[in-house]
Amino acid sequence: MWVWAERLGMAEDDLESLPGVGPATADKLVESGYDSYQSIAVASPGELSNKADIGSSTASDIINVARDAADVGGFETGSMVLERRQQIGKLSWQIDEVDELLGGGLETQSITEVYGEFGAGKSQITHQLAVNVQLPPEQGGLGGGCIFIDSEDTFRPERIDDMVRGLEDDVLEATLDDRGIEGSIDDEETMTALVDDVLDKIHVAKAFNSNHQILLAEKAKELAGDHEDTEWPVRLLCVDSLTAHFRAEYVGRGELAERQQKLNKHLHDLMRIGDLFNTGILVTNQVASNPDSYFGDPTQPIGGNILGHTSTFRIYLRKSKGDKRIVRLVDAPNLADGEGIMRVQDGGLKPE
Numbered sequence: 001m002w003v004w005a006e007r008l009g010m011a012e013d014d015l016e017s018l019p020g021v022g023p024a025t026a027d028k029l030v031e032s033g034y035d036s037y038q039s040i041a042v043a044s045p046g047e048l049s050n051k052a053d054i055g056s057s058t059a060s061d062i063i064n065v066a067r068d069a070a071d072v073g074g075f076e077t078g079s080m081v082l083e084r085r086q087q088i089g090k091l092s093w094q095i096d097e098v099d100e101l102l103g104g105g106l107e108t109q110s111i112t113e114v115y116g117e118f119g120a121g122k123s124q125i126t127h128q129l130a131v132n133v134q135l136p137p138e139q140g141g142l143g144g145g146c147i148f149i150d151s152e153d154t155f156r157p158e159r160i161d162d163m164v165r166g167l168e169d170d171v172l173e174a175t176l177d178d179r180g181i182e183g184s185i186d187d188e189e190t191m192t193a194l195v196d197d198v199l200d201k202i203h204v205a206k207a208f209n210s211n212h213q214i215l216l217a218e219k220a221k222e223l224a225g226d227h228e229d230t231e232w233p234v235r236l237l238c239v240d241s242l243t244a245h246f247r248a249e250y251v252g253r254g255e256l257a258e259r260q261q262k263l264n265k266h267l268h269d270l271m272r273i274g275d276l277f278n279t280g281i282l283v284t285n286q287v288a289s290n291p292d293s294y295f296g297d298p299t300q301p302i303g304g305n306i307l308g309h310t311s312t313f314r315i316y317l318r319k320s321k322g323d324k325r326i327v328r329l330v331d332a333p334n335l336a337d338g339e340g341i342m343r344v345q346d347g348g349l350k351p352e
Contacts, residue, residue: 020058037070092140097340115285115301116317122284144235145201166347242283
């Protein structure tokens with residue numbers, strides 16, 4: 001049985017043992033991100049054929065051998081699934097009401113989509129969880145780093161500074177101890193060192209268009225692999241926002257099919273990172289107003305059924321009075337729909 005912790009990585013030379021794979025083809029496979037039996041096993045013949053420049057028949061043979069070696073595609077019992085799911089991490093929002101709503105927090109090996117109108121606080125959530133993921137597990141974190149794909153120029157190191165300083169005193173003290181930083185939380189020099197250390201664990205890349213965004217997801221897989229066996233493995237991948245470039249570049253019904261195909265591939269690339277490295281995937285999404293809606297909230301997320309079916313958890317974020325925000329769980333495979341309240345303040349996301 002495959003378990004995420006048992007990564008099936010192999011050296012480039014090992015690829016040459018596959019049928020029809022020589023040194024040149026092995027190079028192309030590795031450069032395209034197919035550096036393990038599993039990554040090859042879950043690829044389609046057409047995809048592998050195009051990227052490695054080999055015939056479709058050869059691609060099928062390679063995939064079949066990789067499937068046997070990686071032991072994918074078989075069935076397992078429900079108890080085995082339960083055992084594997086016990087390895088899934090839960091990243092706390094540090095807001096009890098929201099954590100309870102989400103069954104303990106943001107889940108690894110899943111895609112969590114947060115959508116809402118402009119100014120609702122979607123980017124605030126990505127920044128806060130980029131901080132929270134680095135907290136010790138006993139404080140609700142996952143003890144890991146973060147990758148941040150920024151498509152709307154939203155990432156602000158200054159906001160990370162605010163949110164680190166805005167953590168509860170006991171959480172800050174535990175974090176200093178966990179990182180081996182000596183000093184007091186009342187000491188400015190100590191806090192500056194902590195903020196710098198937190199920022200060092202966030203890997204940021206700005207996506208200039210949809211193709212670049214897709215490429216960054218592939219690079220994120222490489223980066224997560226490089227850090228998997230280190231003290232700070234990647235445990236959170238944020239994309240803010242997922243749909244902005246796709247929405248701007250593919251306009252009109254004539255281009256809708258191509259947009260959805262590319263978006264679908266992008267989402268599966270992200271999901272693959274979550275599965276391989278036990279990483280939580282957090283994406284924000286833009287919304288549009290449905291003029292045909294006469295009753296209820298006309299706000300609808302971009303991305304259609306492709307995004308709706310691929311996202312494991314869907315959260316609708318909407319404004320309330322002042323700094324209040326309503327966090328509504330719209331869809332989840334194992335949780336009831338519901339709502340929670342949080343506040344967006346200078347020190348980050350806070351309980352009501």
